[in-house]
Amino acid sequence: MAEIKSTMEMVLERAARMAATEGPATSAEDTVKDGMRLAAGFLRGEANDLLQTLTGRPVPEQPALRQGMATTLLRNILMPREDDQLTLAEKAMRGLMQLGDSDRGLQELLRETATILEQYQQHTKQLRDQLEQSFSQQLAAAQARQPGAPKVAIDPTRHPKFLEEWLNLKMQLDDQYSKVLDQQKGLIKQRFAL
16 A cells, blocks of 8 residues: 555656646746737737837746747738738838847848838739730730721730739749748848747
8 A cells, every 4th residue: 555655646746846847838838928919919009119018027028028029020021912911011020120129130131021022012013014914915906806896995804814824923923022031031030039
C-alpha cells in the first residue's frame, strides 16, 4: 500500500511541476493575444498610439504585447483588392512605425512596402486599361468587317474572352507582387524578432 501511495504522490508532484511550468507560458501566450487584440482595436480606430498603449503596460509584459501587436499589424498588410484595403495596410504600417519607435531601418522598409502596394495598384489599373482598350479596338474592327450590320456599343469588359485574359494577367501580377511583399514582410518581421 505504501508503494501505491508513493506512486500516487509522484504523479501528483509531477502534475504540480507541469502546472507550474505551464502557468507562465500560458500567461505569455495570453499577453501575446492581448497585444493582438490591442492592434486589432488600433486598426478599427479604437486607439491612436500603440507605443503609448504599450509603454503604459508593465515592463515584463511589453515584449509579448509588442510581438502580438506586430503580428496582427503584419497580417493586415495585404495586396489591395480595393481602396479600403490599401487604407487598412497603410494604417497597419503606421502602427508598425509607432511600435518601431524611430527605428530608421524599419521606417525605410515600411516606406518601400507602401511604394510596392501603390505600384501594384497602379500596375493593375494600367494593365486593365490596356486590355480594355485592346478589346475595344478588336471589337470595333470586327464590327467594321460586317458591312450593313447596325453599330452597337459593346462593353469589352463583359466579353468572356476579356474576363479570361484579365484573370490570367491578374493572377500573374498578384503572384509577382505577392512574392515581393512577402519578402518585405519577412524583413519587417526580423526587425521585430518575430
